[in-house]
Amino acid sequence: MLLALQDVTFEFGARIIVEDASWHIVPGDRVGLIGLNGTGKSTLLRIINGEYSVSKGSVNKIRNLSLGFFNQDLLSFETDDSILSVGMTAFDKALALEKDIERITHELEHNQTEALLHEFSDKLHEFEALDGYNMRHKTAQVLEGLGFSTADLERPYSEFSGGWRMRVLLAKLILQQPDVLMLDEPTNHLDLPSIEWLERYLQSYNGAVIIVSHDRFFLDRMVNKIVELYQQQLHHYAGNYEDYEREKEMRRELQQRSYENQQEYIRQQERFIERFKAKASKAAQAQSAMKRLEKLDRLEQVDGGPSKIRINFTVDKQPGKILCTLNDVSKHFGDITVLDHTGVEVNRGDKIALIGANGKGKSTLLRMIAGTEPMEGERIPGHNVVQSFYAQHQLESLHLDSEILEELKNTSSGRTEMELRSLLGCFLFTGDDVYKKIRILSGGEKARVALAKTIISQANFMLLDEPTNHLDMNSVQMLIDALNKYEGSFLLVSHDRYFVSGTANKIWEIVDGKIKEFKGTYAEYEDWKKRQAAAAAPPKPPKGERGKNRGNNNNNNTPEPTAVKEIPAASAPVKGTPINKEAQKELQKHQRQFQQLEGELARLKEKKQQLEASLGNPDIYGDKGKFQQIEAEYKQVTQDLEKANKQYEEVFEKIMELEG
Structure with a gap:
């Protein structure tokens, strides 16, 4: 066990966040921490991080436990250093050693004492043990995985916007490799390729991971446990978010049946008491029944879960068959x-989702279709098209002096106040919130008001740019249900794959300046992409040939593929260059050694995977001796793997040298 919350209670003033809550976190945990907005999920992470002290109970951690916490507060960090330098601060010990080694090197030029040479040797060994020689490469690899180009790496951190800065800080946290990695809405600042990279990375992460996210698709792929913060209690579920929904529904049904059975029992006892309390022969029994009811632990009625609000779109006009055409268009910045x-x-x-990496022009294309973006080429609008455009940068269309409810009434949608209040509840505006002035709302709240206005308009063609930002999972599901009932057409830009999966019947992607269209759902699109990738992959070499990954080292947490090189047979020197007999013998010796190392690496990797699986088994931690044995074996096999990888690289380089 890495960390345990034991009977924890925490309050903010008079408000209780958690009460008598317990939670044990072990290696290999991938936990989705969920709950309605405002229930205190981020606060709970701060309790684990040691920022808040609990009023009751205890937070117990193993000695030297390292915690990493990714959250919005990190944006207060400022520097003019390059983003590569910022990412590399994750290797603080290795960087300090690098400075020491540089200092000692200068000293050795003038004073080669035995003590200084020993210190130099020790520092080099420690630097190598910390994998200091690879820290720049690792940092660049993670930053590029999160969407930065190679040219971006030397740009100052201060030049980037908030979303890109968050990516840099996420990269730094990933590179620190804490025992417990806590991520508060990590996908908010990522585009689709970066989210997929993060998924691949986290799936092989050695420590425990706790994720707060409204990205249901991300949770379904990433977590093996769900912890729900609900009514000041922590409720634990095995599996991903889909499993949680299924099990919660079963729990709700069982609890409801128990409640109904208890209510029936209470009614029977009350009837018995009422009937016989005045009868002398039955008075004692009636008294006993009253005492039983007084002592009864009353079950609460099960809530019905999130309210299901039906939003019925009304389309004012029926458009023509073609809503918009772009002919031979170009756009340059x-x-x-x-x-x-x-x-x-x-x-x-058409229900179209426009997907892909940031910077490819998705929002620009959306504006071009809307007719608000200048371009080269021809835009032909369709007949009877009434469009409505939602984009966060267009929030200036809101009337700042209007109240939220008033703003929706002014859309002339013909809906009653009750219908509008119900809709606003889906967008997290409840009670007297609907009377707040637009002027005092945060950016996220204004975005939700603008989206509510968009979906109750009578447009027959909607353009939606990242409509699920600032929505919780229940609101996203509500929007999916609404769009599925919508009789008009829409084009949306979104990185929320669950949302796209539930709404689109066509997928657009911008590739090399061209708009590529796939007719089908997102699930069908993913299957097609996998088939395309498999078809494009080079065939596996025959058994006698060896194509090996030179970049493969002991850091199996970085899933990025590296270049594949072929090792030619000794009897076939490269480019026909003659090799003398001595060199030929040496080449053959190294090739035999290379083959042996291949087998050794495969064996060590398999053993490491088996030990990782054992360490991820909670039962192991009940037997201290067995845990210590497996942990020692794991450390040893990691060292052996590092050593074998180094030899592998050296032999490979030697073969290349002899064959060159």
Whole structure:
């Protein structure tokens, strides 16, 4: 066990966040921490992080436990250093050693004492043990995995926007490899390729991971446990979010049946008491029944779960068959080409999701179709098209002096106040919140008001740019249900794969300046992409040939593929260059050694995976001796793997040298 909350109670003033809550975290845990907005999920992470002290109970951690906490507060960090330098601060010990080694090197130029040479040797050994020689490469690899280009790495951190800064700080936290990694809404600042990279990384992460996220697809792929913060209690579920929903429904049904059975029992006892309390022969029994009811631990009625609000779209006009056409359009921003002589057509009934990495021009294309973005080429609007455009940067369309409810009434949607209040409840505006002035709302709250206005408009064509930002999972599901009933057409940009999966019947992607269209759902699109990748992959070499990954080292947490090199047979020197007999013998010796190392690496990797699986088994921690034995074996096999990888690289380089 890494960490345990035992009977913890924590209050903010008079408000109780958790009461008598317990939670044990072990290696290998991938936990999704969920709950309605405002229940205190982020506060709970801060309790674990040691920022808040509990009023009751205890938070117990193993000695030297390292914690990493990714959250919005990190944005207060400022520096003009390059993002590569910021990421590399994760290796603080190795960086300090690097400075020491540099200092000693200068001293050795003038004073080669035995003590100084010993210190130099010790520092080099420690630097190598910390994998200091690879820290720049690792940092660059993680930053590029999170969406930065190689050219970006030397740019100052201060030049980047808030979302890109969060990626840098996430990279730093990942590189620190804490025992417990806590991520508060990590996908908010990531595009689809970066989210997929983060998923691959976290799936092989050695420590425990706790994730707070409204990205249901991300939770379904990432977690093996769900902890729900509900009514000041922590409720534990095995499996991912889909498993949680299924099990919670079963628990709710069982609890409801228990409640109903108890209510029936109470009614029977009350009838018995009422009937016989005045009868002398039955008075004692009636008294006993009253005492039983007084002592009864009353069950609470099960809540019905999140309210199901039905939003019925009304379409004012029926449009023509074609809503919009772009012919031979191009778009440039200076030297950057976003679209290059491409075209596309939106038809009636289309439910299109425009996906892909940031910076590819998705929002630009959305504005071009809306007719608000200048471009080269031709835009042909369709007949009877009434469009409504939602984008966060267009919040200036809101009337700042209006109240929220008033703002929706002014859309002339013909809905009653009760219907509008119900809709606003889906967007997290409840009670007197609906009377707040738009002027005092936060950016996220204004975005939710603008989205509510968009979906109750009578438009027959909606353009939605990241509509699920600032929504919780229940609100996202509500929006999915609403869009599925919508009789019009829409084009949306989103990185929320669950949302896209539940709404789109076509997928668009911008590739090399061209708009590529896939007719089908997101699940079908993913399957197609996998088949395309498999078809494009090079065939596996015959048994006698060896193509090996030179970048493969002991850090199996970095899933990025590296270049594959072929090791030619000794009898076939490269480019026909003659090799003398001595060199030929040495080459053959190294190739035999290379083969042996391949087998050794495979054996060590398999053993390491088996030990990792054992360490992820909670039963192991009940037997201290067995745990210590497995932990020692794990450390040893990690060292052996590091050593074998180093030899592998050295032999490979030698073979290349002899064959070159």
